[in-house]
Amino acid sequence: MTQDQWGSIRNELHQTMGANSFQSWIEPLIYVGTDGGIARFNVPTNFLGNYVSQNYGDMLLSKITRMNPSVRRIVFDTVTVSQDAPAQRKEAADATGAPLAVPQVHTKSSAKPDSLNGSPLDKRFTFDTFVVGKPNELAHAAARRVAEGGPVTFNPLFLYGGVGLGKTHLMHAIAWELRTRHPHLNVLNLSAEQFMYRFVQALRDRKMMDFKELFRSVDVLMVDDVQFIAGKDSTQEEFFHTFNALVDQHKQIIISADRAPDEIKDLENRIRSRLQSGLVVDLHPTDYELRLGILQSKSEMYSRMYPGLEVERGILEFLAARIVSNVRILEGALTRLFAFASLVGKPISMDLTQECLTDILRVSERKVSIEEIQRKVADHYLIRHSDLVGPKRVRTFARPRQIAMYLCKQLTTRSLPEIGRHFGGRDHTTVMHGVRRIEELRKQDAQIAEDVELLRRSLEA
Numbered sequence: 001m002t003q004d005q006w007g008s009i010r011n012e013l014h015q016t017m018g019a020n021s022f023q024s025w026i027e028p029l030i031y032v033g034t035d036g037g038i039a040r041f042n043v044p045t046n047f048l049g050n051y052v053s054q055n056y057g058d059m060l061l062s063k064i065t066r067m068n069p070s071v072r073r074i075v076f077d078t079v080t081v082s083q084d085a086p087a088q089r090k091e092a093a094d095a096t097g098a099p100l101a102v103p104q105v106h107t108k109s110s111a112k113p114d115s116l117n118g119s120p121l122d123k124r125f126t127f128d129t130f131v132v133g134k135p136n137e138l139a140h141a142a143a144r145r146v147a148e149g150g151p152v153t154f155n156p157l158f159l160y161g162g163v164g165l166g167k168t169h170l171m172h173a174i175a176w177e178l179r180t181r182h183p184h185l186n187v188l189n190l191s192a193e194q195f196m197y198r199f200v201q202a203l204r205d206r207k208m209m210d211f212k213e214l215f216r217s218v219d220v221l222m223v224d225d226v227q228f229i230a231g232k233d234s235t236q237e238e239f240f241h242t243f244n245a246l247v248d249q250h251k252q253i254i255i256s257a258d259r260a261p262d263e264i265k266d267l268e269n270r271i272r273s274r275l276q277s278g279l280v281v282d283l284h285p286t287d288y289e290l291r292l293g294i295l296q297s298k299s300e301m302y303s304r305m306y307p308g309l310e311v312e313r314g315i316l317e318f319l320a321a322r323i324v325s326n327v328r329i330l331e332g333a334l335t336r337l338f339a340f341a342s343l344v345g346k347p348i349s350m351d352l353t354q355e356c357l358t359d360i361l362r363v364s365e366r367k368v369s370i371e372e373i374q375r376k377v378a379d380h381y382l383i384r385h386s387d388l389v390g391p392k393r394v395r396t397f398a399r400p401r402q403i404a405m406y407l408c409k410q411l412t413t414r415s416l417p418e419i420g421r422h423f424g425g426r427d428h429t430t431v432m433h434g435v436r437r438i439e440e441l442r443k444q445d446a447q448i449a450e451d452v453e454l455l456r457r458s459l460e461a
């Protein structure tokens with residue numbers, strides 16, 4: 001297997017595994033080469049090698065053999081790499097005898113801040129790239145406040161929300177900001193899973209004192225996906241002590257989870273109440289405007305990467321309306337779209353979008369029918385269905401008709417001629433005109449924008 005092939009397997013895993021698991025277990029692997037059917041990787045500790053081999057070995061081998069059928073086995077060799085790390089980290093590392101096995105303490109002075117077993121900070125996850133909308137404005141404001149440093153006002157900051165809504169992004173943004181504003185602070189950012197493995201390892205190696213010392217010496221502790229420790233009794237216990245020790249020293253703690261503290265099952269009550277004792281804020285599911293804002297911001301970035309690639313009108317609006325699941329999928333769709341369009345050398349049109357994203361669009365396809373849309377719109381504007389689809393062109397009927405056409409285009413996969421047929425056999429150009437008119441009016445007329453949004457929500461519900 002070549003380094004390039006390993007590179008593309010890594011990229012694939014990065015997309016599919018989730019940032020935390022990838023950073024903990026795959027990123028530290030250093031591919032050395034393949035010899036005699038054996039693909040060799042260097043790993044920083046035995047622990048990591050064993051863990052990857054047991055948990056990801058089969059999956060890695062199958063991906064590697066798909067690339068290179070001559071590979072029959074994977075071997076992990078433990079190679080201790082010396083690195084320039086902060087003094088305090090070094091001490092802990094020396095004491096454990098496993099230099100790279102301790103979590104990363106991020107400091108500006110660290111020459112190689114993104115270590116193997118902590119969570120490296122993602123360069124893309126800053127406040128600058130975080131798009132703020134109604135669903136996340138409170139979480140964003142709280143994160144900004146914490147990122148200023150200064151006296152601790154709420155401890156912990158507990159951020160929660162569903163998959164892919166920006167928790168990790170905000171945590172990393174806080175860490176980046178703290179690094180810039182207060183480079184002397186030790187900011188430790190890790191997942192609850194990593195906390196547990198470090199704890200288990202310290203127990204096993206009888207290095208609990210070092211473990212405690214290390215965790216109690218940080219200035220800001222950030223723990224992602226804390227729901228992971230539920231049901232793991234001794235990890236909870238240790239987490240509780242770490243938590244208390246830091247709060248007592250007025251050190252900031254930031255926690256994220258996929259649900260609110262009182263919804264995490266098998267969590268000890270004393271931990272639950274500790275987690276609730278600061279500020280608990282949630283990231284709500286995205287709304288249309290936020291999705292559109294995110295798409296616009298990413299699309300600007302891609303336009304710089306692919307100069308000259310045109311995105312036709314209405315495409316971003318279409319994606320924002322159709323892909324409602326989570327931001328990660330939304331981003332993935334846009335990435336694919338730009339890559340595909342640049343490969344085939346065509347502008348991003350509706351046809352190209354439908355062709356390139358068939359699978360994503362199919363999954364996110366709502367079961368909204370044209371009839372349902374017509375019924376809702378007619379009810380909303382207190383007009384009869386027959387007038388909505390009939391020939392009369394007075395504004396009281398024409399505007400709701402255009403809104404209904406617009407929603408049909410956004411919320412169903414029906415083509416313009418099909419939509420036209422449902423509106424009294426109108427031509428597809430009439431439908432297109434209606435859709436465009438509403439696109440424009442949404443920007444100029446607050447009442448129409450609100451009506452469209454209300455209707456969309458009630459159809460999505």
Ligand SMILES: Nc1ncnc2c1ncn2[C@@H]1O[C@H](COP(=O)(O)OP(=O)(O)OP(=O)(O)O)[C@@H](O)[C@H]1O
Binds near residue numbers: 019331
């Ligand atoms: N408001 C936003 N602005 C810009 N990008 C966003 C926003 N919300 C989420 N994203 C992007 O969506 C992707 C997923 O976000 P993130 O990894 O932070 O989600 P998460 O809530 O931590 O999810 P999980 O629970 O799966 O870990 C990231 O690429 C992130 O940059």
